Amino acid sequence: MASSTTNARDLEQIVRDGLSSLVFAFGHKTGIVDAFTEIQQPCTAEELSQKAGNKLRYTQEWLGCMVAAGIVTITDDEKYSLPHDKTQIKTWGHIATAIPILGDIIPKLDKAATLGGPKGFTYQEPYLHWLNGFRSPEALQEWNQELLVPVVNLKSGDEFVILDIGCGFGKHSREVAKLYPRSKIYAIDMEQVSIDNAKKELAEDGLENIEYLCMRGGQLPEEWADKFDFVIINDVLHDSYEVDEILEGVKKVLKPDGFAAAFDPAVSSHHKKIFKDATAQFYLPYSLFSCLPVSSMGPIEGLGIGWGYERRKQKIEEHGFRVVQVGEKDVNTIQEGIVFQK
């Protein structure tokens, strides 16, 4: 049987692509990419540098990097094009800007990973802001249609009481509140700074069916027993060091006919299943630099994204929940969402 190392990818190419990603991130961050998407293409280096407001030589060198990487194309008369979809350029440009942010975390990660070093560290603010950059209303609405609406459709009507555990800066909870205006949303997070931010943005929005509270998922109040039709736990469990406490809390507050839905990246728990897996290749680095150290701060061993779908599902079932199939995918297929009932 062939081992996965016999058909390993070209290491040199991977590192070269990493360098190209950093250069692309620089272009995204500093406006060259924006100027490129706005200008009539193909264009000269002079036209692009003028549009971006940058020095010509720097623009030329940036273009050289991108041409060598095959991201930018060039005609015989030295005119350049960026032949990619605009939305895709924006999204991947933002993603690439994680590289320098993660790079800055290396000294802390080095200490945490060393035997005898600290367990991990708390969320790093630049990373949280980067993460928040994905939470545009359009992206959240799309996410809701694809992943949340099929869950909410499991119950009839639209007047629900919904709990969002680990709401972060609260943008997602607000989109849920807009989508279900006749429902009441309680959104909690253990970090005061996230709740303060969420409340500030809520004041600007004027929504009345949402309440933000600074609270731990493992310390939900007794008066919330059997209160909620739906509990949403989005991108939280793999980051948390109190998964057992959160799941106990969910059990307490979910109505007998209610549904909880935990969403985490669709990555398998088993390394043998992720060889050359693009989703795992994409998500696991964030885990190494953030989710794992953050989830390592408690008394239990850290989880992170590598905890994976199978072990997450097993943990939910160990708490006595029944996992429910929503849509086409069987519950044993690796996916983002795990929907469960008590």
Ligand SMILES: C[S@@+](CC[C@H](N)C(=O)[O-])C[C@H]1O[C@@H](n2cnc3c(N)ncnc32)[C@H](O)[C@@H]1O
């Ligand atoms: C990666 S963020 C996701 C935020 C939000 N759900 C979203 O998708 O934008 C994870 C959040 O979970 C929160 N969190 C982690 N463990 C928690 C717990 N035990 N109780 C409440 N919040 C928790 C963190 O403070 C953080 O804001």
